Amino acid sequence: MTDPRYTALVQSLPATVPFVGPETQERAMGAPFVARLGANESVFGPSPKALDAMAKAASGAWMYGDPEVHDLRHALAAHHAVAPENTIVGEGIDGLLGYLVRLLVGPGDAVVTSDGAYPTFNYHVAGFGGTLHKVPYRDDHEDPDALIAKAREVDAKLIYFANPDNPMGSWHSAAVVQRMIDALPEGCVLALDEAYADTAPSDAIPPLDVTHPRVIRFRTFSKAYGLAGMRVGYGIAAAEFITSFAKIRNHFGMGRVAQAAALAALEDQDHLANTLALIGAGRDHIAEIALLNGLTPLPSATNFVTIDCRKDGDYARSVVAKLIAQGIFVRMPFIAPQDRCIRVSCAPAVALDAFAAALPRAL
Amino acid sequence: MTDPRYTALVQSLPATVPFVGPETQERAMGAPFVARLGANESVFGPSPKALDAMAKAASGAWMYGDPEVHDLRHALAAHHAVAPENTIVGEGIDGLLGYLVRLLVGPGDAVVTSDGAYPTFNYHVAGFGGTLHKVPYRDDHEDPDALIAKAREVDAKLIYFANPDNPMGSWHSAAVVQRMIDALPEGCVLALDEAYADTAPSDAIPPLDVTHPRVIRFRTFSKAYGLAGMRVGYGIAAAEFITSFAKIRNHFGMGRVAQAAALAALEDQDHLANTLALIGAGRDHIAEIALLNGLTPLPSATNFVTIDCRKDGDYARSVVAKLIAQGIFVRMPFIAPQDRCIRVSCAPAVALDAFAAALPRAL
Known part of the structure; x- marks a missing residue:
């Protein structure tokens, strides 16, 4: 019997996993990790109020979640001083990036990112047949000028830029980011991934401006809010841009308990502030461990610290x-x-401490 | 400033919602519904063991869910006597249907469904530029012979067929479905939506056969298992077919609490049996209410009953x-x-009872 007739594009794609999950590694090792420090999750956990909200919502888990995600979107709008029509909630930033790429990118369309930036974005671009143009990092920072120049050169429909950056933890000032927005070529969308906005210095995040028709800012409950396992990300953009997602998104994709968890987490800004303090202390602690071992901790605006092992890639691997x-x-x-x-x-x-104990034996 | 450069396909799409959520109607009315009987959710609720598992998993909600969905897929495989490689878990059947259409359907590709069948499937087909060919129901049943004949006629890459059917609650015997599978044209995939398999008579569901390269069976935790709000559906098919989803799916799309809830629900087959008994009683109760009001309840293999109001569409509306x-x-x-x-x-x-009290005033 014949196989399914996949599209030509799908036939050209490899079966990929952007990241291997730690659970896969645990199964291979036959033991759970002692310390889970690889996915930039919030080991400090979510707000107890989010846990309460989840417990309360669980008894209503037989009901589909509100496809408009009304309550959470209204709360996000109030929190960010935009209108609900400027917000979209989706299945993590990963899910929203997939929708964004699908809206804009067809076979051969040019897309620009940094070489070494978020692989899941690249996965989506490949998955819709786009042509990725990568520019190098400059001094461990994404390079806004190079991204813009490349976008002009290749007539890109879309630029991906994360500020703060993952995997380097580096960041640019709001002024630099704003200059990038102002320099954005006509017809080019800027996907500004601000998953780590909460952990960034306040002068790293330019004010939201939902009058710009081609800038979408992504935030998440997976990092500082400690709800990676609930899959809730959101985007903020011009209302017309946001409306376009309604053409393709999985309208009933956001579960009921996930919506309730995110809403309660958002409302508990005290917990967020407390987590941010713990993250700050954690950064210092990691930096100290690195220095004690003769390694160089890089400055971080995120909930992780990137440590320069001062040798090559094979050594770090x-x-x-x-x-x-x-x-x-x-x-x-x-x-x-x-x-x-x-x-x-x-x-x-x-x-x-477990990391500190293990590191000398790994060097 | 210029707008984003959406793909030509996206520009051609309307901003659509396949279903308006009951929450939207509640907000418009300014009051919650007294009885939520419109979305074929399980008003009987999920297994208490699923609720326990959710409560337990909640403290780990800071961790991403396993992208391989290992434990749930292994449990599903054991439950259905297939291999884990024959299973895929996704963000509800809705999410999986979106992936399936994306794998197979590009602009102009022919797809066949029944006129009046699941609108979310049609939404996905339109969203990827496919050309939908619809065949009419026959005596309130989807018509397997007509679906197959139409697929041959238009050289369809994909047929959607739900057994039991939504919205009519009707079903075909396993023999009829098997005949349809056997008659499937070369190069055509059958998406067999069995969301209501759990509530169907046992002789309505043909045995699973993962040797067929082009049949994928969809099941869900949203109906009889009572977990619509957690968004967990799954597909069963040949391993090679299943592998293709790894080219495009949102690998980290399945949340941790959702996976735990579904696993516990699957393990509590006693609760499922109890729910099925309650659904049976509910069907009888709805039928009785219909008859008392001079209406005709249609036979149902689902967790809902479709009632013939014996007049036209305007009247039923x-x-x-x-x-x-x-x-x-x-x-x-x-x-x-x-x-x-x-x-x-x-x-x-x-x-x-609330429905019974309201119905006479609605007729």
Whole structure:
């Protein structure tokens, strides 16, 4: 019997996983990780009020979630001083990036990103047949000028730019980002991934401006809010841009308990502030461990610290492998010269102490 | 400033919602529904063990869900006597249908469904530029012979067929479905939506056969298992077919709490059996209410009963509107002649009593 007739595009794609999950590694090792420091999750956990809200919502789990995500979108709008029509909630930023790429990118369309930036974005672009143009990092920072110049050169429909950046933890000032927005070529959309906005210095995030027709800002409950396992990301953009997602999104994709969890997390800004303080302490702790081992911690505006191991990619890969073998889940940048580094999520002292104990044996 | 450069396909699409959520109607009315009987959710609720599992998993909600959905897929495989490689778990059947269409359907590709069948499938086909060919229902049943004949005629890449059917509640025997599978044209995929398999007579569901390269069976935790709000559907097919989803799916789309809830629900087959008994009683109760009001309940293999109001679509629409105005959420088929009916979900007596009280005033 014949196979399914996949589209030509699908036939050209590999079966890929942008990231191997730590659970896969745990199953291979036959033991759980001692410290889970590789996915930039919030080891400090979500707000107890979010947990309460989830418990309360659970008894209503037989009901589909509101496809308009009304309550959460209204709360987000109030929180960010925009209108609900400027917000879209989706299945994590990953899900929203998929929708965004689908809206804009067809076979051969040009898209620009940084070489070594978020692989899941690249996965979506490949998945819709776009042509990715990558510009190098400059001094461990994404390079706004180079991104804009490349977008002009290739007539890009879409630029991906993360500020703060993952995997390097670096950031640009609001002024630099605003200059990038102002320089955006006509017809080009800027996907500004601000997953780490909450952990960034306040002068790193330009004011939201929903009058711009081609800038969409992405935020998430997966990082500082500690709800990665509920899959709630959101976008903020011009109302007309937001409306376009209604043409293609999975309207009933946002579950009821996930919506309730995110709403309660948003309402507990005290917990967020507390988490941010813990993240700050965690950064200092990781930096201290790095220095004690003769490594160089890079400045971080995120909930992780990227550590320069001061040798090449093969060396850093061996460090990661030896940490993992000791039950310490960490990851590292994929692309040279950033792949001389490893990346460690902020966490309570007990987890970082386990990292500190394992690191010397990995070097 | 210029707008985003959407793809030509996206520009051609309307901003659509396949279904308006009951929450939208509640906000418009300014009051919650008294009885929520319109979305074929399980008003009987999920297994208490699923609720326990959710409560337990909630404290780990800071962690992304396993992107391989290992534990749930292994449990599903054991439950259905297939291999884990024959299973895919996704964000509800809605999400999986979107992936399936994306794998197969490009602009102009022919797809076949029944006129009046699941609108979300049609939404996905339109969203990827496919050309939908619809065949009429026959005596309130989807028509397997007509679907196959049309697929041959238009060289369809994909057929959608639901057994049991939504919105009519009707079903075909396993023998008829198997004959349809056997008659499937080369190069054509059959999407067999079995969301209501759990509530169907045992002789309505043909045995799973994962050796067929072009049949994918969809099941869900949203109906009999009572977890619509957690968004967990799954597909069963040949391993090679399943692997193709890894080219495009949102690998981290399945949340941690959702996976835990579905796993526990699957393990509590006693609760499922109990729910099925309650659904059976609910069907009888709805049928009785219909007959008392001079209406005709149609036979049902689902967790809802479709009631023939014995007049035209306008009449049935007015009945639905008058029920909604009384706080009773119901829906109805969209397409004539099925739109002479209304559709009522099985529920505990208190909810059906509210329906019974409201119905005479709606007729």
